[in-house]
Amino acid sequence: MPSINAERLLKDLRDLRAIGTVDNGVVRPAFSDTDMEARRWLKKRYEDAGLEATLDGVGNVLGRSRNNGPALIIGSHSDTQPEGGWLDGALGVIYGLEIARACAEDPETAGLSIDAVSWQDEESNFLGCLGSRSWCGTLDPADEAAAKGRDGELLSDALERVGLADTPRLGIEEGRYVGYLEAHIEQGNYLEDADEQIGVVTAIVGIRGMTITFTGEQNHAGTTTMARRKDAATAMFEMAHRINLAFPDVANERTVWTMGNAAIEPGATSIVPGRAELSLQFRDQSEALLDRLAGIVKTLASEIDARGKIKVEVSSARTPIKPSIMDDGFQNHIDAAAERTAPGRWRRMPSAAGHDPMVIHEKLPCAMLFIPSIDGISHDFAEDSHDADIVAGCQVLADAAASILLEAQDKNR
Amino acid sequence: MPSINAERLLKDLRDLRAIGTVDNGVVRPAFSDTDMEARRWLKKRYEDAGLEATLDGVGNVLGRSRNNGPALIIGSHSDTQPEGGWLDGALGVIYGLEIARACAEDPETAGLSIDAVSWQDEESNFLGCLGSRSWCGTLDPADEAAAKGRDGELLSDALERVGLADTPRLGIEEGRYVGYLEAHIEQGNYLEDADEQIGVVTAIVGIRGMTITFTGEQNHAGTTTMARRKDAATAMFEMAHRINLAFPDVANERTVWTMGNAAIEPGATSIVPGRAELSLQFRDQSEALLDRLAGIVKTLASEIDARGKIKVEVSSARTPIKPSIMDDGFQNHIDAAAERTAPGRWRRMPSAAGHDPMVIHEKLPCAMLFIPSIDGISHDFAEDSHDADIVAGCQVLADAAASILLEAQDKNR
Numbered sequence: 001m002p003s004i005n006a007e008r009l010l011k012d013l014r015d016l017r018a019i020g021t022v023d024n025g026v027v028r029p030a031f032s033d034t035d036m037e038a039r040r041w042l043k044k045r046y047e048d049a050g051l052e053a054t055l056d057g058v059g060n061v062l063g064r065s066r067n068n069g070p071a072l073i074i075g076s077h078s079d080t081q082p083e084g085g086w087l088d089g090a091l092g093v094i095y096g097l098e099i100a101r102a103c104a105e106d107p108e109t110a111g112l113s114i115d116a117v118s119w120q121d122e123e124s125n126f127l128g129c130l131g132s133r134s135w136c137g138t139l140d141p142a143d144e145a146a147a148k149g150r151d152g153e154l155l156s157d158a159l160e161r162v163g164l165a166d167t168p169r170l171g172i173e174e175g176r177y178v179g180y181l182e183a184h185i186e187q188g189n190y191l192e193d194a195d196e197q198i199g200v201v202t203a204i205v206g207i208r209g210m211t212i213t214f215t216g217e218q219n220h221a222g223t224t225t226m227a228r229r230k231d232a233a234t235a236m237f238e239m240a241h242r243i244n245l246a247f248p249d250v251a252n253e254r255t256v257w258t259m260g261n262a263a264i265e266p267g268a269t270s271i272v273p274g275r276a277e278l279s280l281q282f283r284d285q286s287e288a289l290l291d292r293l294a295g296i297v298k299t300l301a302s303e304i305d306a307r308g309k310i311k312v313e314v315s316s317a318r319t320p321i322k323p324s325i326m327d328d329g330f331q332n333h334i335d336a337a338a339e340r341t342a343p344g345r346w347r348r349m350p351s352a353a354g355h356d357p358m359v360i361h362e363k364l365p366c367a368m369l370f371i372p373s374i375d376g377i378s379h380d381f382a383e384d385s386h387d388a389d390i391v392a393g394c395q396v397l398a399d400a401a402a403s404i405l406l407e408a409q410d411k412n413r
Numbered sequence: 414m415p416s417i418n419a420e421r422l423l424k425d426l427r428d429l430r431a432i433g434t435v436d437n438g439v440v441r442p443a444f445s446d447t448d449m450e451a452r453r454w455l456k457k458r459y460e461d462a463g464l465e466a467t468l469d470g471v472g473n474v475l476g477r478s479r480n481n482g483p484a485l486i487i488g489s490h491s492d493t494q495p496e497g498g499w500l501d502g503a504l505g506v507i508y509g510l511e512i513a514r515a516c517a518e519d520p521e522t523a524g525l526s527i528d529a530v531s532w533q534d535e536e537s538n539f540l541g542c543l544g545s546r547s548w549c550g551t552l553d554p555a556d557e558a559a560a561k562g563r564d565g566e567l568l569s570d571a572l573e574r575v576g577l578a579d580t581p582r583l584g585i586e587e588g589r590y591v592g593y594l595e596a597h598i599e600q601g602n603y604l605e606d607a608d609e610q611i612g613v614v615t616a617i618v619g620i621r622g623m624t625i626t627f628t629g630e631q632n633h634a635g636t637t638t639m640a641r642r643k644d645a646a647t648a649m650f651e652m653a654h655r656i657n658l659a660f661p662d663v664a665n666e667r668t669v670w671t672m673g674n675a676a677i678e679p680g681a682t683s684i685v686p687g688r689a690e691l692s693l694q695f696r697d698q699s700e701a702l703l704d705r706l707a708g709i710v711k712t713l714a715s716e717i718d719a720r721g722k723i724k725v726e727v728s729s730a731r732t733p734i735k736p737s738i739m740d741d742g743f744q745n746h747i748d749a750a751a752e753r754t755a756p757g758r759w760r761r762m763p764s765a766a767g768h769d770p771m772v773i774h775e776k777l778p779c780a781m782l783f784i785p786s787i788d789g790i791s792h793d794f795a796e797d798s799h800d801a802d803i804v805a806g807c808q809v810l811a812d813a814a815a816s817i818l819l820e821a822q823d824k825n826r
Contacts, residue, residue, distance in 0.1 A: 254638065258683070
């Protein structure tokens, strides 16, 4: 079975970090000079590893194994947030490279097909998950035509600028892949708090957003008796607090909900509010649980509305994102690999943040592996992980990748 | 005992309404051309009634009785809101004039000293209760020097413009007054709802204003588990709702409280709020009850703060206004007079809005009488009252004034 080279892995991660480094972080937004430099550097690393390397027309860098038979594609994204951490994306990209190299070095796995990849613009400089959408064939041409960078540049102009306007784009090679694997830092404290080393992702959570509006009657805060008032804010406060009391009844320990904004009109200390608006967002890996939470909101809204004083209306504040379920068979392989490298120090867990597998899982089975984030920090220059965890995570994913492909070969035989 | 002349009362009210009339309302803000025209008209009416009339250096118009002995001063203000109702202020001013006339016409009361008055700028064009403050000697020279009209004109320039800059200002004539009486429209629905005609004001309510701040920790709305969150908005929603649940335990039917504004920071749907701020205002005629309400706020704040997640701080958002208690003896006289004119159709009640007696009661015993407002509307062109109520209110205040002064004469004898 493959044995990853810790020194080589860490050196590649540090070399990539040097491209666009600022303080302890990196600034490498999609299609910036540093991003393109990193992609050209990566293409060279793939070539050095014996992979067939391509920088495609949308900025994806793919290192294709020269082997045939069932293949895995392993990677993440090398673009960063405007002020990004050094591991977000980069970790998964270099894991793909190292796993391809480690498998090639072991006679038992040298014949396996491991492709490595860095997707373009996962971090939404121009268009979130641009590269994986393009590869999966689910990139909407209208979205692409409208896409602009944070600095206002059109995506088409950016492609022209970096010399990719006429370069072909890669797509999923029919019949080649058994699935996609991605490793990432956790971006939370769960593993660190539990002193665990590996998270096996069960699903990327779904997200619902609601706007709840309360319509009452604006009035004088001195002369209007409490009995006569139709105070929109009072209904909002009740609704919000009762959501916080009721959601735990159906939530599990990873369900999250946030009321991140509230507006009161007219918003004066001496005027009984005539209108209020509350924003509610909730996330979970189970679509059924999200439905039950939505049901609680509607029940509470109806109950307060039915009193006849304040009109309560619930509307959708965003297109709902369904949970992206990770492949169960892949999870079993990662579980087993984790138990070998980090016995008793791994767990299954959902991903609360979004990743390229949200796009890819519609076309291919996917799995994700998490390693601990120090203090749970991400999207910040201070983002970091311990070397031991970085190394352990790569070994686990390498073992899992090998066992997935060996099993697939057995089935094909 | 005096018998008021309903026709004369209503004609004077309508004549005053004609000065600055717009639609069904009036536009006569302090020191406007229409305000000064109304004050000169009023001075003439006082003279016609046999009173010694003065327009003083701050715009007050006083009609002084030529009688000696214990005196009452009766009136209100003839300036209006920028878009004012026709009775707010004007009603009480014309009541003073009519009561002086009616008392003079009855042999039993012709020797009583009834002074009539219109205070300047009760409605805060330049400085709220400017005229009554000046008369009471409690006008702060610094406040006066800084005072500007809604259109930006300095008060000193306005006095120059209307020719009052060098005119002497009147003050309380030492030893003359037993007290001050004012009638006003209710500006609420209480009397109308109860089909009552007279409100005997017990006190002008006190006002407390508080700002409650909640300090937690800003975080990612996806990756931060509920258990780890320090969500400032969640604490604010709980606090606000529990105030609404707890205040009724100590409030009476006239106590009011309002949470008219709330701010959440940073106020994004996908970010756990790190800070929130809630404004709370409450009003009651009892200082002790206001203290109890403030105590509830502090207890709830301590309880939520003591959980150790969210820091909750309560601070005063304004200079507290103490309740202005109306003279109990005067109230007894008005009660008795009301029972004669409107048997069983009067009640004692607080004033939820502010009036000149808030200033004057610091120097003289005060009382106020309310008549019903149609639909409770005030500070609006649509403000109105029924003629029958206008007439009844004036008769009640005339009877009360006469009996107060006759009693005072008896005591002096």
